[in-house]
Amino acid sequence: MKEIDLQVFTASFDKIEDLRNQDFILVSVSGKVIGEIEHKEEVEAFRGFSTYRMRYHKQAQDYLSCYTLYRQKLEKKGIEKILGQLEDLKLKHNKSKIVLLGYGNENEFDYRHIFAAFLQENSFNAPEYPDPIDMTIQRKLWQYDxxxxxxxxxxxxxxxxxxxxxxxxxxxxxxxxxxxxxxxxxxxxxxxxxxxxxxxxxxxxxxxxxxxxxxxxxxxxxxxxxxxxxxxxxxxxxxxxxxxxx
Structure with missing residues (x-):
């Protein structure tokens, strides 16, 4: 597996001001940033991970469908291409820290946690910023129908x-x-x-x-x-x- 010298975290968009001040590369793993998000023009969209078509599932709290579809995207892209895309962002911005941003707060459902779990399965750690979350709660949400x-x-x-x-x-x-x-x-x-x-x-x-x-x-x-x-x-x-x- 490709090795890259890069720190990767996940976080809610609510933390964006703090993350900017710490010189993170800001990356959305849900596609184009929507809503009243500060500094959204500075956020890169991770290619191939738009969740627009899943919006009705999320509105219905059909997290089983959300998880199934997002997991398909991760597996289709594959860990090598994902790490390569992270490396490209590092070189583009000349920074060594990336944060994968999402909309959910604390233990709410969010796609970034599915992304982080996929990285973890492939021996690449992406902890939540600033504090860890309980992934057992997320895994239960992923089965909710x-x-x-x-x-x-x-x-x-x-x-x-x-x-x-x-x-x-x-x-x-x-x-x-x-x-x-x-x-x-x-x-x-x-x-x-x-x-x-x-x-x-x-x-x-x-x-x-x-x-x-x-x-x-x-x-x-x-x-x-x-x-x-x-x-x-x-x-x-x-x-x-x-x-x-x-």
């Missing part, structure tokens, strides 16, 4: 599948590169039944990545069904999508 926490209504797969077979589905003609059909909540005929099926799909569905987001997919015969992460709560959901399995 709000849709499983919400529960389900004890429907059977057969009931859900057979109900969906009887429903009218409309072809999504505005998305020809992703052929699928959808059924609308307003046309379902029974709002509570619709929401019960949504809860079943989200509770029992298999997690699958598509387009930088996680979908919980319920399989029945030749189709799979899912809702959309933009509908954060079960009660927000206004449609169910259906894809044919080839």
């Amino acid at each position: 709000p849709y499983r926490e919400a529960g389900h209504d004890n429907l059977t797969d057969e009931y859900v599948g057979e109900t969906l077979e009887k429903v009218k589905f409309i072809f999504a003609k505005t998305i020809p590169d992703n052929p699928h059909h959808y059924t609308l909540r307003k046309d379902f005929g029974n709002d509570e039944k619709f929401l019960s099926i949504v809860r079943h799909i989200r509770f029992f569905g298999k997690l699958e990545e598509f387009g930088g987001m996680i979908f919980r997919c319920f399989y029945w015969k030749n189709h799979k069904y899912h809702t959309h992460p933009v509908d954060i709560l079960d009660t927000d959901t206004d449609l169910i999508n259906r894809h044919r399995i080839e």
Whole structure:
């Protein structure tokens, strides 16, 4: 593994003033810096780690999906390229200390802790500044699934599948590169039944990545069904999508 003479820390954006005064290279590991962050024009975005597509998962506190997607980015990039990118930042700024910045405070969920854990697994330490955090709390958060926490209504797969077979589905003609059909909540005929099926799909569905987001997919015969992460709560959901399995 590539060795670099560099100190790497993680920290919240709230500490940015102190970090600037200590001559750190300021780096965001969540993509472009948004919001009212002081000195954000001085923060470098670590290439390949935008979390914009994950924003609905984070809003829903679907940390399992956030972790799954971010971990995929880390593994795809690989430790050698990550260390090489850190080395490039060191040479660009002619400094020996880098801080990987994120939005969460103390023990709140944040992507920087996933990044730090990946570095640690590869024998490169990146402690939190100014004080260590309890990584056991973070690891518990990474397994948190709000849709499983919400529960389900004890429907059977057969009931859900057979109900969906009887429903009218409309072809999504505005998305020809992703052929699928959808059924609308307003046309379902029974709002509570619709929401019960949504809860079943989200509770029992298999997690699958598509387009930088996680979908919980319920399989029945030749189709799979899912809702959309933009509908954060079960009660927000206004449609169910259906894809044919080839």
